[in-house]
Amino acid sequence: MNEVPDGKMRRGDTRAHLLEAVAGLLEERGIEAVTLRAVGERAGVSRQAPYKHFADKGELLSVLAARYFERLAEEMISAAEEAEGTPFGRLEAMLEAYAQVALASPARYRLMFGSEVRRRPYPEVHEAARGLYGRLVGVVAECQETGKLRGGDPVGLAALLYATVHGAVDLALARHAGEGEKGLGDPLAIVRSLLAHLSDGP
Amino acid sequence: MNEVPDGKMRRGDTRAHLLEAVAGLLEERGIEAVTLRAVGERAGVSRQAPYKHFADKGELLSVLAARYFERLAEEMISAAEEAEGTPFGRLEAMLEAYAQVALASPARYRLMFGSEVRRRPYPEVHEAARGLYGRLVGVVAECQETGKLRGGDPVGLAALLYATVHGAVDLALARHAGEGEKGLGDPLAIVRSLLAHLSDGP
DNA sequence: ACGCTAAGTTGACACCGTCAACCACCGCTG
DNA sequence: CAGCGGTGGTTGACGGTGTCAACTTAGCGT
Incomplete structure (x- = not known):
């Protein structure tokens, strides 16, 4: 039709x-x-x-938010493919891509997690977000197999990484114009610091 | 008067x-x-x-948000005082208190970081948020002195902890009603996992 | 040829934040 | 004691927003 x-x-x-x-x-x-x-x-x-x-304004925004989630996932994947061959390198590239994409367009990122979209449980959004998260879990598991990342539940580790990168980005976006919370302005530094603490090798 | x-x-x-x-x-x-x-x-x-x-609706909300930041800081401090004597125990108690307070009233937490308040750089809010962050930096530094926490820049470590607990809480609040992103539903578990990875000795 | 339906339009409504003008009352000064 | 300014409070009105309802149009299958 x-x-x-x-x-x-x-x-x-x-x-x-x-x-x-x-x-x-x-x-x-x-x-x-x-x-x-x-x-x-x-x-x-x-x-x-x-x-x-669209049913209403919320659905219109939700559809766009779902696309942004998908695009973010694609960006992470393509960053991983360009990275060095080791799983840990790919994980690092994915997380950095996440932060860079989010920071490149704050309005998009805010839409994805904003109240207009969050309020209604629009299935597309959640499916897209879950797909993104699933990719992360997979790469984490690979890193653990190669021994570069500490063992334990890969889901728990992925949750930690996801929470940290999201929180770091969100806080950086929340700071209005150069404030006093030193260390919160650079999400990439925070993510790299976490990876450094988690990585097992030298 | x-x-x-x-x-x-x-x-x-x-x-x-x-x-x-x-x-x-x-x-x-x-x-x-x-x-x-x-x-x-x-x-x-x-x-x-x-x-x-109040000047307008935004200022009204901002004043309340600032109070919530102050109350959250107080809650963290009192949790730290009740905790075991070691700095690491206090740090753990503070972060757990943060997560619990945030989860206890999602609407409050959303107000604190929501767009209505974030948009205008109302000084009280930022001062309150900075005060909270400052407390964290202090306790982190103490933990490093006792050797329980790895060395390095205490500000960077505090930023990592703050980003993680905020991100974990925010993601937990964002999930609409029991979704498929396993591991993201329990912010306390995420925070404890990070602390476990950061702590140096058993 | 004739409806059916999807796509698009304008009209109207309730609600919201906010500007303006107005009113009441307290404490001060002459 | 008279007057008065300012603080706290009120109602009226305006522009803007999401949305419901009713209307128009155009293309399709039978």
């Missing part, structure tokens, strides 16, 4: 335009600029058009 | 009532129920009364 080859109907086009408009507004002017009226105008439709494609 | 002993004028009373109303609404019905009209009604005044005591 959606794959009209050309015509000029192009069903489903406005849905993509809407998501694109949300993304543009979000990054250019922040989350509070994302209003349904502004989204409609930017997408070239009226304010109520989104309701033909 | 504020210390009218009795009379019936009781200057400054409504300000406290307003903050109390915000706190009540926040915990009973969530952040989105905190509207100036509802706050006024609950405090027994009109909707515009808050503007006589």
Whole structure:
């Protein structure tokens, strides 16, 4: 029903335009600029058009958030592939990619974990987030097999790593303009410090 | 000017009532129920009364958030005092208290780090948060002196601990109702795991 | 040719934060 | 004691927002 080859109907086009408009507004002017009226105008439709494609504003934002989770996962994977061959190197690359992507666009990251999305249990978001987490668990397990990472439950270790990188990024984003909490401004340093403490070898 | 002993004028009373109303609404019905009209009604005044005591809604929320930071710091300190005498035991108690307080009232914690407060650089909030962080740095330094914690920059270590406990709590609060990310549901376990990895001796 | 339905539009509503103007009362000064 | 300024409080109004409802349009299958 959606794959009209050309015509000029192009069903489903406005849905993509809407998501694109949300993304543009979000990054250019922040989350509070994302209003349904502004989204409609930017997408070239009226304010109520989104309701033909999404249940409400929350679902619209959730769909975009899910895409961001997927993109973050892809970024981590591609960073791991470019890294040195050792599992530990890949783990390091993944976590650094996570932090860098998050810091590169604070508005996106805030959307992913913000209350607008968190409030409703929209399944796509959670599935995407879980996929990301699953990748992490897998690489951690590999690191343990090679002995570079200490043993124990790989799930617990992955949870520790995930919590730390998320917390470090979130705190760095929360600091308003150069404040006094020294050490909290550089998430990459925090993550590397954790990895250093966890790594077994020299 | 504020210390009218009795009379019936009781200057400054409504300000406290307003903050109390915000706190009540926040915990009973969530952040989105905190509207100036509802706050006024609950405090027994009109909707515009808050503007006589606070610049705007954001400042009202920020003042409450600052108090929550202070209370969290107090809770951590009192937990540390009740703990065993060793610095490491106090550090453990402080971090566990942090997680427990945060989990006990998600709405409070979200307010403290939420966008309404984060957006404006209200100095009280940041000062309170910095005070909390400073305590942590101090105890970490003590632990390093006793040799129970590995050496290195105490600020960096404190940042790692703070990021981890914050991230663990935030992720636990973000999970909507029992999801598939195993290991992320128990912030205390994550924090203890980190402490175990960081502690030097048995 | 004729509806059916999906997509899009405008109108209206309730709610929100906030600006403005107005009122009451206390404590001060002449 | 008269007057008065400021503090705390109120109601009115405005622009903005998400959303419900009703209406229009266009393309499709029968």
